Amino acid sequence: MKFQIESLEEYTSAYQKSVEDPEAFWGEIAENFQWKKKWDKVLEWDFKGPNVKWFKGAKLNITENCLDRHLKDKADTPAIIWEANDPSEHHRVLTYKQLHQKVCLFSSVLKNNGVKKGDRVCIYMPMVPELAIAVLACARIGAIHSVVFGGFSAQSIADRINDAQCEMVITADGGFRGAKDIPLKNVIDDALVQCASVKTVIVLTRTRTPVSMIKGRDKWWEDEIKKVETLGLTDCPAEEMDAEDELFILYTSGSTGKPKGVVHTTAGYMVYAAYTFQNVFQYQPEDVYFCTADIGWITGHSYIIYGPLAQGATTLMFEGVPTYPDAGRFWDIVDKFKVNVLYTAPTAIRSLMQSGLDYVKDKDLSSLKVLGSVGEPINEEAWNWYNEHIGKNKCPIVDTWWQTETGGIMISPLAGITKTKPCFATLPLPGVQLMLVDEKGDEIKGNGVSGNLCITFPWPGTLRTTYGDHERCRQTYFAAYENKYFTGDGCLRDEDGYYRITGRVDDVINVSGHRIGTAEVENAINMFTDVVESAVVGYPHEIKGQGIYAYVILNEEAEDEELTRKDISMTVSRIIGAIAKPEKIQFVKGLPKTRSGKIMRRILRKIAEGDVSNLGDTSTLLDPNVVEDIKNNKL
Structure with a gap:
């Protein structure tokens, strides 16, 4: 089975195989990655538990797939391009070789501070390359990262740290976001009053804001890097991980007041994030790919870090906001770096639409080949504006539907392959078996119908549990309809069999x-x-x-x-x-x-x-x- 789908016929045949023989299909896709030991069994599952295991018995490390395996052919290829909040600050480019070196160094910092396989590490940082480095360093030594969005309050952070019993926090003195300076370290200090589990806080210098540093607990990132360099710990071999070892926890709002930690494991998540990245965006070598999300959300995990890097792509990280210093910032970045693929949210598109076309007209957007939309259903007016004024009616728009819990994109056009329709996520990706049901859970068959959207069979990116509370995972996602994952979304299937998400049906x-x-x-x-x-x-x-x-x-x-x-x-x-x-x-x-x-x-x-x-x-x-x-x- 080819990894990259290149035509509608290939999509149809891949989808058919993925439904008729999922184990053979995903087994062949998984052959494209580097394993320390191959799997004994591709899939073991039941949705009652729920209990889902992919690539059982396999051993690997996700960072070897994202970094080490590219060093032979792509050492000097840009892995991360970083654009600062302030356009006058010089951008940074990290090649695969440089990113690998920095990840190894920071992995040694973590180990030198007592972090070991299975420990939880909370990351609360601005959108700088060191955030990606911290995430990958955790994965390299087998620590479980829990990234918290930089806009959350001290109480929200404390809840997340306590739920996961994190022993380390990685943060920065502050962050820049548009015209605002965010006092990240001060917020962490307020949070840690309630968090007995945290022994160490590593602080990156970013804004040079004065901060309090507690002796014995708080350490500067830069000092810790120098320490491991002095000790000669510049290389850090990747920890061997089991396919089902936990990779990260990402907290999402719950229907109770307590946030719930969605858990993704190593092998299935990696395979699914990389496969969907490659096929949805039809990524080509040398393309510059720009996802405007924050790494504090699942989109940043899957489609800024893991998916693109696993495929040896060049991924662009942006620290700021689309309207600073003016509403032309995204288009300046596209022009400056000759961006080929742009993946952003309908909210950003609507906000930029309101600012008018003056900010677009003198920008060279001719490098763009693919546009993407993520986070919520896109309305027709925004879709048309994006298509006409940004894509110049020549860039396919991939309107992607997925969730924190799915790990990767579930329903989407494949760029340039699937015929698009405004507001429609179109068709499921290979391996994604959808069903519309009524309130009782009975299947609604045929086209031109709508109902509650369920998934009837596991995909490699399936969430495995909610951290520390497996029953909550079962109740939230698998209890509403027997043997089905309930997405919480309403959905319409039109006469062509295309899917359109109509919005949340839960609280x-x-x-x-x-x-x-x-x-x-x-x-x-x-x-x-x-x-x-x-x-x-x-x-x-x-x-x-x-x-x-x-x-x-x-x-x-x-x-x-x-x-x-x-x-x-x-x-x-x-x-x-x-x-x-x-x-x-x-x-x-x-x-x-x-x-x-x-x-x-x-x-x-x-x-x-x-x-x-x-x-x-x-x-x-x-x-x-x-x-x-x-x-x-x-x-």
């Missing part, structure tokens, strides 16, 4: 491509002194896709409603991070509840969306009058 809001659990936001709002109870829903937002609309009951009427709203927003920001701040906060006297006390979020969602004509039957509510009051005072 998760997709804000700018980031999934935030309603329960987590409600918990944060409820911690504000004057709040009795709250309910949070998503509503359509023209830039972010979905905004957060909060209905809040106060102890007593607020003297200054606007100030109270700001106070509540600040509370959410402190507890979770600015990303979870509600866009709208409506003060209400009561919430629509059933007689058993369940909040009818369906009604609240419709009101937030402005669709008050069709609220359904409210007669079963404990107090139907509450709905009228909420409707009449809608923001």
Whole structure:
């Protein structure tokens, strides 16, 4: 089976084989990687457990596949190009040889500080090459990395560190993001007041912000590098890992207030991230590939670091934001580095659309061959703008659907191969067996139908568990419908058999491509002194896709409603991070509840969306009058 699909016929045949004989299919794909020992069995699984094992018995190290194996032919090929937040700061290029050396050095730093195979390491860093180096160094020695997005609050970090019992934190004095300086080390210091497990903090110098350094615990990155160089520990052989050894934990919002740590293991994740990267983007040698995501999210893990590097690609990392110093920044980067593949989020596209075409018109975008969209369904207006003004009607758009839990892209056009349709993720990738079901779990067959999207068979990037709580993994993903992974998304299958994601059907809001659990936001709002109870829903937002609309009951009427709203927003920001701040906060006297006390979020969602004509039957509510009051005072 060829690794790279080059035509629709090849896609059809690969997909068919992947469904008829998944073990033979993935076994052949896996032959393209470097193994210390081959597998005894390709797949062992059941979704009841869930219990999924890929390439059982195989031994490998993912960094040998991302770095060492390219040294013979690609030593001087750029592995990472880094563009700083400030365009006047000089960019950096790390070749595969240089990246390998830096990863080996920092792997020695980790070992020198007592980190060993199986230990958890929390990484809270700006988007600099050292973040990728830290991630790869953990993987090289078999430590499990848990990257936390640089926008999260001290409380959110503490929750994640405590859940994983991390022994080390890697951070920086600060980070630059647009016009803001982010005080990363100060946030970590606030978090660590609650974290007894952390013994060591390694701090990279980035912003030269004054920080407190605690003797015995806090160490400068640069000093630790010098130490291992002095000791002559410049090489660090890769630790032999079992195929199913844990590679990383990545926390995602849960339907309870507690974040859940999605666990991905080594071999299956590697094979799937690399295979999907190569085929979706149709990557060619020498292409410059630019994914605009942050490594704190799964997109950055799979499609800035592991997928591209496993394929020997040149991956571009950007520290800043698309609108700084102006809304032409992405197009400046495309022009400057002659970017061939651009992978970004609908939120970014909508934000740049609003800025007008003046920022695009004088930029040379002729190097672009493929455009990608990730994080949420893209709306037609944004798709058309992206196609016309950025792709000049000659670049296929790969509208990718996948999740933190899937490890890699699940439904997407293959660039230049699959006929695209605005707003449609189109067809499943080889190995991805989809099913639409109704509320009871019965299959909805045929085309021109919609239902809840499930996956009926494991793929190599399947999540294995939620860290420290396997039952939670089962309940969240595998309990709704028997023997199926439930995605939590609604989906339409059109007359051509193309798939279009219609949005979340569970209590998760997709804000700018980031999934935030309603329960987590409600918990944060409820911690504000004057709040009795709250309910949070998503509503359509023209830039972010979905905004957060909060209905809040106060102890007593607020003297200054606007100030109270700001106070509540600040509370959410402190507890979770600015990303979870509600866009709208409506003060209400009561919430629509059933007689058993369940909040009818369906009604609240419709009101937030402005669709008050069709609220359904409210007669079963404990107090139907509450709905009228909420409707009449809608923001």
